[in-house]
Each structure stands twice: as C-alpha cells, then as structure tokens.
Amino acid sequence: MTDDDFVGMDSETHLFRAGRRAPPVVCVTWARPSGRKGIEVGAGARRLVFASLERALSGGPVLAGHSIAYDSACWLATWPDVVTLLFEAYERERIVCTKVNEKLLDIAEGTHFEEPGRGRYKLGELVKKHLGIELEGKGTLQLQYGELDGVPLECWPREHVDYAVNDAVVVFRLLAVQEARARTMQYSLPDAAFQAAADFALFLTTCRGVRANGERVEALLADIRAKKAVLEKKLVAAGLLRTQNHRDGIPTLHKSVGKMRELVWDAHGEDSPRTPGGQPQTDRVTLEDLDDPRAEDWNEYSGLEKTEGSFVLKFLEAVSRPAHPNYNILVNNGRTSSYGDEHGGFNIQHIARMPGIRECLEARSGCALAACDFDTQEMRTWGEATSVIVGRSVLAERYRQDPHFDPHTAFAATLLGISEEEALARKKAGDAEFKLWRQNSKPGNFGPPGGMGVDGLIRYARSYAGLKWRDVENCAGCRMGRSSTSRDHTCFAARVRDTWFRQWPEARGYFAHVGSLTDSGSGTQVQLYSGRVRGGVTFTDAANGYFSGLAADASKRALWRVTRACFDPSLASPLLGFRPWAFIHDEAICEGPEERAAEAAEEMRRLMEAEMQKFTPHVPAVASPQLYRAWSKKAEPVRDRGGRLIPWEDRATAG
C-alpha cells in the first residue's frame, strides 16, 4: 500500500447528545502509509477535509476511516458547504470504512457475529486483535476535545495531539491487514465503498431522529395499564402472577413461567411441545391450544407487557426531545439492523404494526412523512434469483406480463382450484371467503422459497399475524376446523407446499443449486450483482440469502439515492431539504415540508424503482409512495382529484 492508495483520517469532536448526534468538529487528523501524518484545527481542518475530498475525486488517495460515516456527518454539520463534494466522493467510491470492511470480511469468512453491547467492531478492539496494540485514551481523552475547541494547536497537551493523530495512523495499518485478509480469501470487497456510503445515509437518518406525540403516548400508556390491571387480578388469583419485593422495597408483579409450564404439562403430559432446552413450551400458539381462560389471559397480558416495555415507554422519551434510532449497516445476510441505546434511541425496525402504536410517532410541526415501499420486494428478488440461477422463472414471467401481478391471489386461486380470472373477480368484489384464502396462502409464498418444510410452515402459519389456518373451512381431505390442533394442520400445510412447487416450477432447480452450494453441510454464497460473499452458509441460509440479500442491496442503494437527493443541492431534486426519517428494510420514510411532500414522495418512487431495477433486470420493480403526518401501517396512498398525493388521515385519531 502506498501514499497513492489511501489516506487514513479521523476527527475529534464535541460530545454528542440527544438532538446533536453529529457534533461540531474540533480537529481532523490524517496519516499516510509512508509515515507522513498531521493534525489540523479550525480553518485548517476545514481546508484539510475539502482538499482531501478534492484529491480523492481527482485520482488521489481514497479516504479511509473507522466509522467514517460519523466523521462525515460531523464534517457536514460543521461545514455545510462540503455537501456536494462529500456526496460526490461517496458516490464515486472514494471513501471507505474500516468497520464496514471488517464486517464484510468476517461475513465472507463465516465468522461474523455481534456480542450484544460488546463493541466487537470498535477501533480499539480491532487494533488489539489485528495489530496487538492497546489504544490508550478511549473513553477518557476522547471525551475532552470539546474543551480544546478554539485553543491554538501549539497550546494543546501533547497527549491530545498524539491520541488524535494515532487514530489516523492505526486506520491505515488496519486497512493493510484487511487488504491482506482479502487477498488470502481472493475476495476484492466489491461493495465496500457502497456499503460505506449506505452507512453514511443511515447515520444521517439516525441524526434526524423521530418525535412522539405526548398526548397519544400518555393515552396509550393509560389504556395499557388499565387493561393490565384487570388481567392482573385474574392472573394473581390463578397463581400465574406473583409479587416479588424489589430491592428498593417496592413489590412488583412477575409472571410465573414455571406455573404456566405446569398447565401445559397438565394438558399434554409427555406429548407437550418442548423448547430446545426441553421445557414445556409456553409460547402464544401452544397456550391458545389449551383452550383455558387462564392461558388466554396470560397471552393477553404478555402482549401488553411487550407493547408497554418495548415501545410505549421508549416513545415517552421522544416526546420532549427527538429519539435517535440507531442502525447497523450490515448483518450476515446483507441486511441492516436497528437498535436502541442509553440515549433514548430504540430499534425502529420492530415497532408493532398494531394500530395505535406506530401512530405515536409523527412528523414535526409543519412537516409530513413521505414514505415509499417496494411492492412484494422479496417475491420479485426470488423471481430474479431463479431467473439467473435456473434460467427460467414463471414468477418473473408473470411479473413481466403484469408489473402489478399479485402472487398471493394467483397462489390462492390454485389452492382453491379456481381460475385466476375468478379469483381476481372475487378479490375485486371484496369476497370475504376469498380474502381469507388469499391471506392464508401468504405463508405458502413466503416460507418455502427459504427452504421451509411442512412442520415449519405450520408453525409459521400459526404465528403469522392476524392469520389462523384453523379458520380455513372446506379444506377437502383435512380435518381443519375451529377446534383443530397443530397436528390437524399437517395435511393442509403439505398441500400448500406441494401446490407451491407446482405453482413455481423453477423451485426445483433453485433448490438443486442451493443444495450444490451446501453439499458438505456449509458453503460459500456469492451474492448476485453486488458480489458480496457469505461463508459458512447452511442450506436454508443460502436459500434465503439470494433473495433477501438481493432485496437488501437494492434497498440500500435506493436509500443512498434518496438521501443524496435530500441533501445535495447540486441535484436540485424535489427532495432537497427533506431528511430521511426511517429505513425499514423495504421502505424509506423522509420528513419535510408538508406543502412539498407530494412531489418528494413521487421522486422517492422514481429513484427507488430505478435503483431496484438495476438489481432485478428480469423483473419489473414497483414501489408505492404515500404521505401521512403520523406513522401508520394502516396508511394508504390518497390522491386528490388532480391525482396529487395528499396526506392520509387516520379516522381513529383524526381531529
């Protein structure tokens, strides 16, 4: 590695806090492989950043940093006019991140995992692991740079200068180790710079943060607590809730899982469904089968506890100041993840869809949320994957014939033994029975592509929100009915799976290929188009990987395009001034002035479809925009007479 290849960079900043996740820059350091290095503050730091980006764009060294998305966001916050240069540098793959690289390499090796809260990918940990160096000053010196802002460099304590410069030095030393690792694996990290760009986009999303409506949160909390109080009386009487003295002396109620296990055992004995650890299972589906009011109360109580603890209490903190959901750019299958922290952040990718929950989060005053999600994204990417791997895909052909093809209606028609024309007519007429069949056919389309078997399909169908196969009547040859148990579903599930294989004949060839990858138990998968590698995959990992990873790549590209349009004035996009607000796998949501939101959402659709189309050349890409003030899963696109999008209003919470 020479000075022409890379320059390691790092920034020290003021402390971040709620509402300021990208604080002002205090100093910027740089280091070259040859040993040259330096530190700049104030106007010098600004000149360094601009010059480094300009050089990178004109064939000079690529900028490398650890979590450089953070540095980039701080540069942008401190010097807003760096925006076009910065986005252009990311776009042209002139910025890379050693944290992203490390994850990509670990995933390729099959050794990627994250120990919760352990910071396995922090600079200090990686430097210790790969360079055998213990970095001094993390958590102490690092927190003191705010006090040095404005102080001339010659007055800085030596250790503060050395600490900052050293971070830039270890970055390119780490990069050298990563390049060597990549060489041994014969892996060129083809999407490293792109993942770094998407990481920047996601960090900007975190910076924006989300606000909650205090009245809605309070009302929801009161409602939950009232419902809990009613159930508590009954569950205490049944011995399923016990009081325990907390150490501060306040007695609190706790569920007695042991007692619940006894009820399951009483009902099923040796035949009880078991957890992997061998205990009688107490999940929702098992308890529903008990047909015991105590178990019903338990299920309802558990749901309320989950809603209160995981969602509503988090929203409470977002009432008086923004909360900042965090994102992780890369997990094993190529997707992102989201997580909470001690600063009031939370995992925004698992907020319940149940009406009333998401609605607590809303746009700031004068703003609307412009949202756009991909239509049946993973069905389309499976169609793409089978087109490429098998050479022919009925599913892809159907999408090409009709970009708005509905695979669930088609599959339900086959299951029911009726024609697609009749199915479509019944769907259009609002036929309730057909609607139920369509809903019940979804697990059949979602599960089997990932290699799901009959038992798995039953479990999936029974836990699928708002769906119960026991409600499917008239299943010839089955004993399906209101009192059916999980075993009675086997016949239906087997029929669903067989029908699925007939519906999409490309499935045989797909699984043959996936099986050949993993013949020896585990194998290596190369992602279509992006070339990202994942090692140590099992059959089901690989079966899922092709379509979920492809969808993830497309969605991240789409988010990048949307984010750049929001920030970079040189694009003069209708999205300019809007800010990405959330990213939920197949959906992007931006926040911005209500009066421009319609055009913004339409532009999101255009950009997202264009990006997705690059990843599914055999299948048309379709995305749907919509507007709302409060987040909701119930929302639908609403247009005025002129066809212009207007914000969707929830009848339940309007007024």
Added chain:
DNA sequence: GGCATTGGCGCC
C-alpha cells in the same frame, strides 16, 4: 447480588 442464558416475540 450481579451477570449470563433462555424463551418468547416484535419487525422485515
């Protein structure tokens, strides 16, 4: 008592 693991469950 505090930390680690398990079971369950929310999302896609």
Added chain:
DNA sequence: AAAGGGCGCCAATGCC
C-alpha cells in the same frame, strides 16, 4: 433427503 432467514429486546430464570 431435508431444510425460513435476519435481527434486537424484554422478562424470567439459571448460575456463580
């Protein structure tokens, strides 16, 4: 031959 995957988080329990 057969085979859902990916997360993060909470409460209860297990363990030292």
